[in-house]
Amino acid sequence: MTLAVLFPLIMAAVCALLARQLGRRTGYLAALGFLPALLLAVPLAGNSVEVGGTPFNQVTGWVPELGLNFAFRGDGFSLLFAVLIGVIGALASLYSVAYLSERERFGRFYPYLLLFGGSMLGLVLSDNMIALFAFWEMTSVTSFLLIGLWHTRSEARDGAIKAFLVSALGGLGLLAAVALLSVAGGSTTLSGLDLEAVRASPMFIPALLLTLLAAFTKSAQLPFHLWLPTAMEAPTPVSAFLHSATMVKAGVVLVAKFGLIFGTSALWGGIIVPLGLATMFWGSWRALKQTDLKALLAFSTVSQLGLLMALYGLADAEGRFAATTHLLNHAAFKAALFFVVGIIDHETGTRETFRLSGLRRKLPLTFAVALLATLSMAGLPPLGGFISKELFYEAMIHAGPGFIAVSVIGSAFTLAYCARLIGIFFGDFRAPEDDTGQPLKPHIHEAGLGLLLPPALLAGAALLFGILPSSAEWLTRRAGAALNFAGYEGHLYLWHGVTPALLLTLLTWGLAALLVWQAARVYFLQVHVEFPLSSNRIYRGLLRGLETLASRVIAGTQGLALPDQLRITLAAAGLMGGYAVWRAPQVFQPLEAVPLSTLPIAVLLVAGALGVLLSRNRLTAVVLTGLTGFGSAVAFLAMRAPDLALTQLLIEAVTVILFLLVFRSLPGFRSLPRGRVRGVIDVVLAGSAGIGATLLVLASIRFLSPPISPYYLENAYKEGGGKNVVNVILVDFRGWDTLGEIMVVAMVALAVGSLVRLGRRGQARSEKDTAPASQDLLDLQKRQS
Amino acid sequence: METLFAVLIGLLVAAGVFLMLSRTIIRVVLGLAFIAYGVNLAILTVSGLRQESPPLLTLEGPYVDPLPQALVLTAIVIGFGTTALLLTVALRAYQVAGHDDVAAFGDNLARNPDAPDGQHADPEHLSPDTPETDHTDETEIQMAELERLRRITR
Numbered sequence: 001m002t003l004a005v006l007f008p009l010i011m012a013a014v015c016a017l018l019a020r021q022l023g024r025r026t027g028y029l030a031a032l033g034f035l036p037a038l039l040l041a042v043p044l045a046g047n048s049v050e051v052g053g054t055p056f057n058q059v060t061g062w063v064p065e066l067g068l069n070f071a072f073r074g075d076g077f078s079l080l081f082a083v084l085i086g087v088i089g090a091l092a093s094l095y096s097v098a099y100l101s102e103r104e105r106f107g108r109f110y111p112y113l114l115l116f117g118g119s120m121l122g123l124v125l126s127d128n129m130i131a132l133f134a135f136w137e138m139t140s141v142t143s144f145l146l147i148g149l150w151h152t153r154s155e156a157r158d159g160a161i162k163a164f165l166v167s168a169l170g171g172l173g174l175l176a177a178v179a180l181l182s183v184a185g186g187s188t189t190l191s192g193l194d195l196e197a198v199r200a201s202p203m204f205i206p207a208l209l210l211t212l213l214a215a216f217t218k219s220a221q222l223p224f225h226l227w228l229p230t231a232m233e234a235p236t237p238v239s240a241f242l243h244s245a246t247m248v249k250a251g252v253v254l255v256a257k258f259g260l261i262f263g264t265s266a267l268w269g270g271i272i273v274p275l276g277l278a279t280m281f282w283g284s285w286r287a288l289k290q291t292d293l294k295a296l297l298a299f300s301t302v303s304q305l306g307l308l309m310a311l312y313g314l315a316d317a318e319g320r321f322a323a324t325t326h327l328l329n330h331a332a333f334k335a336a337l338f339f340v341v342g343i344i345d346h347e348t349g350t351r352e353t354f355r356l357s358g359l360r361r362k363l364p365l366t367f368a369v370a371l372l373a374t375l376s377m378a379g380l381p382p383l384g385g386f387i388s389k390e391l392f393y394e395a396m397i398h399a400g401p402g403f404i405a406v407s408v409i410g411s412a413f414t415l416a417y418c419a420r421l422i423g424i425f426f427g428d429f430r431a432p433e434d435d436t437g438q439p440l441k442p443h444i445h446e447a448g449l450g451l452l453l454p455p456a457l458l459a460g461a462a463l464l465f466g467i468l469p470s471s472a473e474w475l476t477r478r479a480g481a482a483l484n485f486a487g488y489e490g491h492l493y494l495w496h497g498v499t500p501a502l503l504l505t506l507l508t509w510g511l512a513a514l515l516v517w518q519a520a521r522v523y524f525l526q527v528h529v530e531f532p533l534s535s536n537r538i539y540r541g542l543l544r545g546l547e548t549l550a551s552r553v554i555a556g557t558q559g560l561a562l563p564d565q566l567r568i569t570l571a572a573a574g575l576m577g578g579y580a581v582w583r584a585p586q587v588f589q590p591l592e593a594v595p596l597s598t599l600p601i602a603v604l605l606v607a608g609a610l611g612v613l614l615s616r617n618r619l620t621a622v623v624l625t626g627l628t629g630f631g632s633a634v635a636f637l638a639m640r641a642p643d644l645a646l647t648q649l650l651i652e653a654v655t656v657i658l659f660l661l662v663f664r665s666l667p668g669f670r671s672l673p674r675g676r677v678r679g680v681i682d683v684v685l686a687g688s689a690g691i692g693a694t695l696l697v698l699a700s701i702r703f704l705s706p707p708i709s710p711y712y713l714e715n716a717y718k719e720g721g722g723k724n725v726v727n728v729i730l731v732d733f734r735g736w737d738t739l740g741e742i743m744v745v746a747m748v749a750l751a752v753g754s755l756v757r758l759g760r761r762g763q764a765r766s767e768k769d770t771a772p773a774s775q776d777l778l779d780l781q782k783r784q785s
Numbered sequence: 786m787e788t789l790f791a792v793l794i795g796l797l798v799a800a801g802v803f804l805m806l807s808r809t810i811i812r813v814v815l816g817l818a819f820i821a822y823g824v825n826l827a828i829l830t831v832s833g834l835r836q837e838s839p840p841l842l843t844l845e846g847p848y849v850d851p852l853p854q855a856l857v858l859t860a861i862v863i864g865f866g867t868t869a870l871l872l873t874v875a876l877r878a879y880q881v882a883g884h885d886d887v888a889a890f891g892d893n894l895a896r897n898p899d900a901p902d903g904q905h906a907d908p909e910h911l912s913p914d915t916p917e918t919d920h921t922d923e924t925e926i927q928m929a930e931l932e933r934l935r936r937i938t939r
Binding site for chain 2: 562595598602605606613643654655667687691694698701708717725741748751
């Protein structure tokens with residue numbers, strides 16, 4: 001499993017290196033990268049993860065001290081999903097070999113695709129929650145790269161940024177949730193969590209809500225669905241990969257897996273099921289409105305994800321069984337449909353439904369594939385989609401009448417947009433034209449094998465799941481032990497008698513027929529009904545608000561005079577330090593006896609400090625500073641550090657000389673008032689800094705670990721050949737430090753020299769970076785508007 | 786003894802911070818020097834103050850911890866370097882701005898040469914960014930624009 005996750009990442013590097021030589025054939029290498037993931041099907045098919053069987057684990061240490069490991073856990077569900085990712089990833093790579101144009105930058109496309117696939121595999125297989133979070137963020141970053149692949153187009157940039165911002169928001173939620181869970185449950189692995197402790201903990205509800213935030217942002221649930229439709233700016237093979245099997249399903253995986261932790265809470269299902277159904281309805285309503293085939297599919301994904309979420313959100317065996325079945329079906333038909341749309345786009349040059357008609361005459365094979373996949377998406381027999389739709393109704397009947405109504409109406413819309421999708425194949429053939437009436441492509445002919453095979457395989461799977469339900473059931477049952485529905489009795493049949501679910505299906509068909517019959521009116525209604533509160537508008541408003549806030553903060557805090565700037569910084573540091581002191585355990589010892597000899601030192605130090613504060617004459621101030629300096633030299637002596645005392649004395653003398661030199665060209669001290677409020681603030685700041693320093697010193701007089709100094713004492717003479725240990729440390733053991741110190745002094749000398757010379761000459765001319773500050777603000781303003 | 790030194794260090798740091806917050810540029814430099822004194826003493830203090838021999842192998846053991854001493858030795862020299870650099874910067878700032886009030890240094894040091902203390906200390910060595918007389922109109926327009934923008938952004 002570790003190999004399955006790592007191999008795509010390694011192959012990404014290989015592809016990046018070889019892309020220049022191989023060109024489009026890099027895609028075969030990329031498909032190879034998913035091979036280990038496909039091989040996971042072997043343990044999946046074997047008995048090791050059979051119903052009730054034990055999952056197999058692989059742990060690779062990362063930072064074991066912190067509970068950070070790459071712990072991969074191959075339970076039935078994870079393996080099933082990993083194989084799904086492998087299949088669709090490999091197919092997408094093969095498909096893109098034929099799909100992409102010769103001028104595409106393969107050196108970016110395939111590595112991104114592989115990186116994404118690898119992080120997705122890591123995400124589903126990871127048992128360690130922190131690694132899971134890391135993979136989660138990796139999928140966000142790599143999908144950002146994939147969506148923005150054609151970064152010269154502003155829509156692609158916008159879509160990529162939107163997808164990243166939304167899913168990164170959820171990622172932060174996940175990080176917090178993972179932290180809360182691992183603290184409450186006493187383990188960083190999902191399987192090692194103490195569920196009783198988690199459920200009893202007060203962090204249960206916050207962790208639940210944060211997990212939901214993560215899942216909803218990633219899986220494009222209301223109101224976070226805004227990023228998914230714009231993510232279709234990615235190349236079509238990427239869309240197929242992102243929308244069918246992976247990125248968007250990450251949230252579903254999260255809900256499925258964490259449902260085992262949170263499922264007992266009424267809040268879990270109480271939030272997910274209504275939101276999921278609302279998303280399903282809203283997605284299918286919006287999908288019906290689209291004229292771009294890819295946009296239609298994108299909204300359809302939103303809708304189907306809502307359905308999956310709602311099913312997993314039920315957190316019972318029936319819901320999980322239905323959801324896992326539909327997960328498989330959805331992956332098969334949605335990826336196939338994206339590939340089909342890619343073919344249509346590739347062959348005809350457009351994806352607009354109103355430009356296309358009668359395509360079955362020119363693209364018969366594509367039509368066959370599209371028909372199978374669309375029927376499955378519409379939930380019509382005898383395809384896999386029908387079976388999972390029945391299961392969905394079955395589950396919703398147990399949830400309540402309101403839920404049934406929403407799901408029936410949503411499914412009717414689904415049928416309607418499926419009809420619209422397949423409609424482009426019927427009717428008389430018209431060569432697609434652009435706005436000026438010129439045909440887009442001179443000759444339209446059937447796609448090649450490279451484009452047709454991947455969707456055909458997937459559509460075949462959809463058909464297989466329908467006519468041979470036991471195959472889908474066999475696959476679904478693999479996840480039974482991992483998702484706690486091993487004991488569930490239900491089975492998959494095409495015909496299971498006249499049940500309430502079947503009646504609901506008939507009702508859906510009736511409604512859908514009505515919608516198709518009145519398609520023109522429905523479309524008119526859709527175009528004219530506009531909701532004022534669209535999440536895209538909120539997103540833009542938020543972005544703009546953030547920008548304004550940022551520029552106000554900058555205007556308010558930057559460009560202040562030095563003391564004000566310092567006050568802000570010190571106050572912030574003081575608040576944080578104060579909090580630390582307040583929370584820290586009390587470790588201070590009582591006052592011990594003070595030897596009389598240290599009292600003169602104390603007097604020297606304090607006298608110097610107080611004297612400078614009170615002095616009104618710069619010479620006095622410097623001399624008094626020197627007093628403190630000599631005081632600390634004496635203190636060094638008392639602390640048994642003769643070298644330090646000597647150095648301090650020398651430096652003190654040089655410093656005083658330096659000051660005297662400078663004073664020649666500086667004015668005398670003036671007392672500049674601070675103002676009453678600022679004076680008080682300064683006293684408070686200085687006082688708290690002093691108290692903080694005292695407390696810090698007192699708190700630090702304990703060894704956190706055994707001192708390393710005995711080593712130096714022992715080896716100073718043996719290895720350094722010197723008897724003054726401090727000197728040996730400086731020149732031998734820590735010679736690099738000393739070299740760095742010499743560099744610092746040399747640089748200071750250079751800087752001082754040039755600054756002084758600059759002042760002498762007085763010829764310096766005005767430069768660009770000293771332009772008035774108003775220019776900056778002007779620029780800022782221009783960028784905002 | 787450690788407690789006494791902890792209090793002394795606190796006093797030094799407090800004095801240093803208070804000086805750093807004042808408006809006269811030399812006081813700022815001195816403030817930094819005081820903080821450096823405090824920190825140097827602190828490094829030695831936290832390693833524990835014991836009445837043992839200095840780490841000279843010619844003497845009888847046991848010895849005090851030599852490592853903090855080595856660190857502080859470096860710190861003293863670097864502290865001196867910082868002070869020297871700051872002093873020159875202070876000198877230069879004074880030459881450019883014509884006054885030593887750090888609170889009146891803007892982004893542009895010599896923005897307001899007509900302030901009460903805006904006399905150039907060194908009239909021969911004018912600052913590189915002192916607005917020259919024939920540019921005053923332009924500057925006034927820019928200042929007005931700046932004010933307008935400030936009002937908008939607040």
